[in-house]
Amino acid sequence: MAQIDRHIAADWIDPGERLRSPRPQPDTSAEIGDLWRILRARRAWIIGTAAILTAIAVAYAMLAPPLYTATAQILIDPRDKQIVSNDVNPVAMAPDGGVIQVESQARVIESDSVLTRAVIAAGLLNDPEFGAPGNGVLARIQRAFDGADRTGDTADATKAEGRAVRALRRKLAVKRADKVFVVDVVVTASDPDKAARIVNAIATAYLQDQSDARAEAATRASAELGARLEDLRRQVNQAENKVERFKAEKGLISASGRLISEQQLAESNNRIVGARARTAEARTRLQQIKDARGTAFGADATPEAIQSPVIERLRAQYAELVSKEADLRTQLGDRHPNIEAVRTQLQGVRRLIEAELNRLSKSAETDFQRAEANEKALAAGLETLKRGTVVSGEASVRLRELEREVDSSRAVYANFLNRSREIKEQVGIDTTNARVIGWARPPQDRSWPLRVPLIIGGLISGLGLGAGLAFGREYLHPTVLSRRQVERLLNAPVLVGLPVFGPRTERSACLGAARLLDRMANLGPRPRSSGQGVAVFVTSGGTDAKDRRTITRLLAAVAVTRGDRVLVIDADLEAGVPLRDQAGLVEVLNGETSVTFAALRDGQSGAMYLPVGDAMRLSRDALDRANIEGVLTAARDAFDLVLIEGGTLSANLRVAEMALTADRMLVVVRGGTTRQRELLDLVEAAESLGRRISGAVVVGAGAA
Structure with missing residues (x-):
């Protein structure tokens, strides 16, 4: 059947009867409760997405080759091991606690030098897992295409090492926890023994690299110092030769580390001091002798x-x-001859004493004169030495400056010589500040794929992705989520909410249908004649056709149960299914038969049912308003309730006059499924007919 333009009825409607209002827009806002309704309404998307991702995760977990992870732990002490007091490596702790140094060493573990050592030690150059070419036909073709057979052995080895190092770096992880100096070296491989072997090879290569680097640093420092020693030795010799030449030019002869002139000056000064002491001593002795003359016979003259x-x-x-x-004077008197003899002897002794004193005086005077002459001679010599010292003063100043230069050069040379020998000895000493505190062991369990977490992750990811798709689809194509949205979009009340009809919800659905019948009976104007029934035009969006038919049959069944005479008219000219060899609505509108004659008994609901008939035979005159009013008037006269199953009004505008003539217009909405755009199209179609929607019934989510 050809699609009929929905605006064809516009020519049949009196423009004065049209009630136009601003076209509402879809409501894209959602409350907290609406989120659950969105998920529930689009659960197929969520479940389907979760099922797909879970199936992918299960397939991957079952088919992916297993991987094993081995770990070795290396303790890196930021304080370097100090073997000698003057080590070539720094020993002070960094201001940041050594964290930067440890992080730098972690990067060293990932360096090409360490990994190259590990690759060679672990024998990974010929391992296909680490980039080595296989022996298959495809591998041979690839090698021939790449021209590998034309390269030399050295180039091949370099390429193999590069491939293995790149592959190893992708499988390597070097991690350090906070506030610790322990670095974890983690390697993932397809074999547990291989993983442990590679990790231990990396740890050993790192320790060896550190030892070699420190030994190389000591060797380089020793070589640099050795090269500098020759220059220092030459400088010392030049300084010493310069001092000796200056001494020879200036006549500055030294002995025992001192100039001879200075030694002579000091010795002359000492001698003149002694001479002066001796002169003073001679003068004192001479004066004592002179003073003793004439008193030498007294008791104190000694x-x-x-x-x-x-x-x-x-x-x-x-x-x-x-x-x-x-x-004798006492015994003999003063005149006795014996006394005279004694006195003569006294005079002789006195003369002898006087003669001895004269001799001593002359001797003392001679000694004084000799001492005085010696003092003068020494003083003259000292003056001569002083004058010579003054003359050589400037030369002595220059000499001391040259000697200081010699001492400085000697000190620098001695320090460099000692330092060079110390560093040479350090070359053979291992000062590495790192040690392996935990060697890797072959792991017992696989590290990837972790089947249970992977499957759970796939399920959770699928649910999350499905929920995201559901919310995204809801945002792009918003559906009805609540009664509030239905009432705002239709500008009509929601008469009742019904659950999805089924064996478990049959009772509640029937009770809801009974309330709906009562509310429709009390809604809007009464029929023109008290004996006539009520005609209800039931419509919905295009996605709610099944719910619309179900609700129509349910209302009919409930009304029949209550004792009403019920007629169900299938007026969906676009999607209705005519019964074979049976007249229907089209034939009644064409005047070929009557409603009561064409109606059939519906075995399920007990109501009378008028099928759509042959829509291809429908004439334009049959859709005249007077003709439709006549048919509905006859139906109202024969039945208490006339339910017109009008399809989607916005797409079934050929029955617009029937919707306009009916007493009530009921819209069926499926919560979480009906698109808001479809309801807005229904509102626009109803307003174009010049009437309002009487009410709505919400099915499923959002019905409460």
């Missing part, structure tokens, strides 16, 4: 200068004679 054996003996004799004279 100065040190005249204490000689001769004087002592003479004084003893003199004292003895004085005593003898006193005794």
Whole structure:
């Protein structure tokens, strides 16, 4: 059947009867409760998406080759191991606690130098899993195409190492937890033993690389110091030669580390000090002897200068004679000859003492003169040395400057020499600050694919993706989610909400249908004659055709149960199915038969049923308003309730006069399924006819 333009009825409608209002727009807002309704209404999308992703996850989990992960732990101490006090490697802790240093070492583990060592040690160059070409036909063809057979052995080895390192880096993970200096080296491979072997090879290669790097640094530093030592030695020799030449030019001869002129000056000064002491001593002795003359015979006249054996003996004799004279004077008197003899002896002893004192005085004077002359001679020599020292002062200043340069060059040379020898000894000492605290062992369980988590992840991802698709589709093509949206879009009340008809919901659906019949009976104007029945035009969106027919049959069955005479008219000229060899609505409108004669008994509902008939035979005059009013008037007279199953009004405008003539217009809406755009089209079609929608019935989600 050809599609009829929905606007064809516009020519049949009086323009004065049209009630136009601003066309409402779809309501894209949703409340919290509407979200669940969206998910429930589009559960097929969610379940289907979840099923597809879960099936993919199951297939992958079952068919994917297993992978095994092995882990080794390396402790990296940011404080370097200090073997000697003056180590070439730094030992101080960094201000950040060494975290940057440990992170840098983690990157070193991933470097090409370490991985190349590990690849060679683990024997991965010929492993197909790590880029080695296979022996199949395709592999040979690829090698021939790439020209691998024409390259040299060195180039082939380099390419093999590069491929293996790149493949290993993709399977390697180096991780460090927060606040620890332990680095985890993780490798994933298809074989557990291979994974453990590779991890241990990487750990060993890292330790060896660190040891070699430190030894290389010590060797390079020692070589640089050795090259510098020769220059330092040459500088020391040049400085020493310069000092010796300057001494020779200036006559600055030294002995025992001191200049001879300085030594002579010091010695001359010491000698003149001694000479002055001796001169003073001679002068004092001479003065004492002079002072002792005339008093040497007294009791106190015994100065040190005249204490000689001769004087002592003479004084003893003199004292003895004085005593003898006193005794004789007492015994014999002053005139006795013995006394005179004693006095003569006293005078002789006195003369001897005086003569001895004269001799001592001359000797002391001679010593004084000699000491004084020696002092003057030493003073003259000292003055000569002083004048010579003043003359060589500037040369001495320059000499000391040159000697300081020599001392500085010697100190630098000695430090470099000692440092060079220390570093040479460090080359053979392992100062690596890292150690393996946990070698890898072959794992017992696979690390991938994890079947249960993978399947659960696929299911959850599918549900999430399905929910996202559901919300996206709802946003692009919004459906009816609640009564509020239905009433706003249709500008009509929702009369009742019905569950989806089924064996479990039959009772509640029948009760809801009974309430719907009561509300429609009390809604709007009464029929023109009290004896006539009520004509209800039932329509819906294109996606609700099944629900519309179900609700129409349910209303008919409930009304029959209540004792009403019910007629169901199938007026869906676009999608109605005519009964073979049976007249229907088209034939009644064409005047070929009557309603009561063409109606059939419906075995399920007990109501009378008027099929659509042959829509191809429908004439334009049959759709005249007077003709349709006559047919509906006859139906109202014969039945208490006339249910017109009008299809989708916006697409079935040929029965527009029937919708306009009916007493009630009921719209069937399926919550979560009916698109808002379809309801807006129904509203536009009804307004173009000049009438309002009487009410709506919501089925399923959003009916409450």
